Amino acid sequence: MHIVPGDIMDCWGLCRATLIAEAQHALVWKVHARDYGSAALKLYHRADRGNEAASTRLLSLWQDRGAVAIYAEAGKAVLMEWLEGPTLGDIARDGNAESALQVFSEMAHRLHQKPTVAFDELRPLHEVFNPLFDCTFARDCPDALQRDVIRATELASNLLTSQPQVVPLHGDLHTDNVIQTPSGARVIDAKGYLGDPAFELANALRHPNGMPDLVRSRDQIERCLQLYSGALGVSRKRLAQWAAAKGALSIMWRGHGTVSAAPEATLLNLLLRAADQ
Ligand SMILES: Nc1ncnc2c1ncn2[C@@H]1O[C@H](COP(=O)(O)OP(=O)(O)OP(=O)(O)O)[C@@H](O)[C@H]1O
Ligand SMILES: [Mg+2]
Known part of the structure; x- marks a missing residue:
C-alpha cells in the first residue's frame, strides 16, 4: 500500500490523500491543501524526478498558455493545481x-x-x-x-x-x-x-x-x-x-x-x- 510520507503532508499542510494514478516514474495523489484547496501531488520515484525537474519551471512559464499551475516542489514531490476533467x-x-x-x-x-x-x-x-x-x-x-x-x-x-x-x-x-x-x-x-x-x-x-x-x-x-x-x-x-x-x-x-x-x-x-x- 502506498502512503504519502508524513513530512510532505505536514510541510505543505496536506490531508485527505487519495491515490489516483500509478505511473512508471511516479505516483499521483489527489489531496486537500490547506493553502490551495484541492490539489494534485505527484511523487516521483527518483529524487532527480527522472531528469524532469526543469519541467516544472517550464510549466510555470507557460501558465498563461494553458499549463497547470505549480504550487510547490521539493525533492521528489511536486504540488500542483487540481484539474477536474477527462484527459x-x-x-x-x-x-x-x-x-x-x-x-x-x-x-x-x-x-x-x-x-x-x-x-x-x-x-x-x-x-x-x-x-x-x-x-x-x-x-x-x-x-x-x-x-x-x-x-x-x-x-x-x-x-x-x-x-x-x-x-x-x-x-x-x-x-x-x-x-x-x-x-x-x-x-x-x-x-x-x-x-x-x-x-x-x-x-x-x-x-x-x-x-x-x-x-x-x-x-x-x-x-x-x-x-x-x-x-x-x-x-x-x-x-x-x-x-x-x-x-x-x-x-x-x-x-x-x-x-x-x-x-x-x-x-x-x-x-x-x-x-x-
Ligand atoms: N494536476 C492534475 N490534476 C488532476 N489529475 C492529474 C493532475 N496531474 C496528473 N493527473 C492525473 O494523473 C495521471 C498521471 O499523471 P501524469 O501524466 O503526470 O503522469 P504519467 O504520464 O502517468 O507518468 P510519467 O511522469 O511517469 O510519464 C494523469 O493522466 C491524470 O489523470
Ligand atoms: Mg502523462
Missing part, C-alpha cells in the same frame, strides 16, 4: 477522437505561438536521443524491425545536426497529457526538453493510448501530420521523421537499450513510410 485521451477513447484532436492541436499552437526564453536546465534533444545510437539488437529481433530502427537512427542523427531552431519543448505533448477542464484544456506532465520545434508533436503520433487501430491507420497518420505541422508551423516531413525517430527511441527504452520484437514495430514502419513521402 483528451479519455475523450478520444470515449468515441470523440476528432474533437479531442482539434482541441489538442489548438493547445500545441497556443503553447508555441510566442517564443519562450530558453534556460539551462532543459535537456537538449541530442542528450535524449544519445542512447539510441548505442542500442543493441536481441538475437530474435525481426530483421525488418532491425532495419527500421537503423533507418530511424539515421534520421535522428540527421535531424539532430540540422535543427533550424532550438526552443523549449514540453517534450511529451500528447492527448493523455492534456486535461479538458470546465475552463478549457490544460497541459500537465512536461519533460522539459530543448530543441527543434518539429519534435514537439512527434510523440503525439503514438497516442491516444489504447487505440492502436486508429493510431496505425494511414489516413489518421497523414491527418495528424497535416494538422500538427500546421499547428506548430513546421515542415510535415521533419515532423514525420521525428515521429519515426521517437518511435524507435521508445522501442529501445522499452527494452532498456536492447531492441527486440515489439508491438510498436508496425507503427514505426508506417511512420518511416510517411517520412519518405
Whole structure:
C-alpha cells in the first residue's frame, strides 16, 4: 500500500490523500491543501524526478498558455493545481477522437505561438536521443524491425545536426497529457526538453493510448501530420521523421537499450513510410 510520507503532508499542510494514478516514474495523489484547496501531488520515484525537474519551471512559464499551475516542489514531490476533467485521451477513447484532436492541436499552437526564453536546465534533444545510437539488437529481433530502427537512427542523427531552431519543448505533448477542464484544456506532465520545434508533436503520433487501430491507420497518420505541422508551423516531413525517430527511441527504452520484437514495430514502419513521402 502506498502512503504519502508524513513530512510532505505536514510541510505543505496536506490531508485527505487519495491515490489516483500509478505511473512508471511516479505516483499521483489527489489531496486537500490547506493553502490551495484541492490539489494534485505527484511523487516521483527518483529524487532527480527522472531528469524532469526543469519541467516544472517550464510549466510555470507557460501558465498563461494553458499549463497547470505549480504550487510547490521539493525533492521528489511536486504540488500542483487540481484539474477536474477527462484527459483528451479519455475523450478520444470515449468515441470523440476528432474533437479531442482539434482541441489538442489548438493547445500545441497556443503553447508555441510566442517564443519562450530558453534556460539551462532543459535537456537538449541530442542528450535524449544519445542512447539510441548505442542500442543493441536481441538475437530474435525481426530483421525488418532491425532495419527500421537503423533507418530511424539515421534520421535522428540527421535531424539532430540540422535543427533550424532550438526552443523549449514540453517534450511529451500528447492527448493523455492534456486535461479538458470546465475552463478549457490544460497541459500537465512536461519533460522539459530543448530543441527543434518539429519534435514537439512527434510523440503525439503514438497516442491516444489504447487505440492502436486508429493510431496505425494511414489516413489518421497523414491527418495528424497535416494538422500538427500546421499547428506548430513546421515542415510535415521533419515532423514525420521525428515521429519515426521517437518511435524507435521508445522501442529501445522499452527494452532498456536492447531492441527486440515489439508491438510498436508496425507503427514505426508506417511512420518511416510517411517520412519518405
Ligand atoms: N494536476 C492534475 N490534476 C488532476 N489529475 C492529474 C493532475 N496531474 C496528473 N493527473 C492525473 O494523473 C495521471 C498521471 O499523471 P501524469 O501524466 O503526470 O503522469 P504519467 O504520464 O502517468 O507518468 P510519467 O511522469 O511517469 O510519464 C494523469 O493522466 C491524470 O489523470
Ligand atoms: Mg502523462
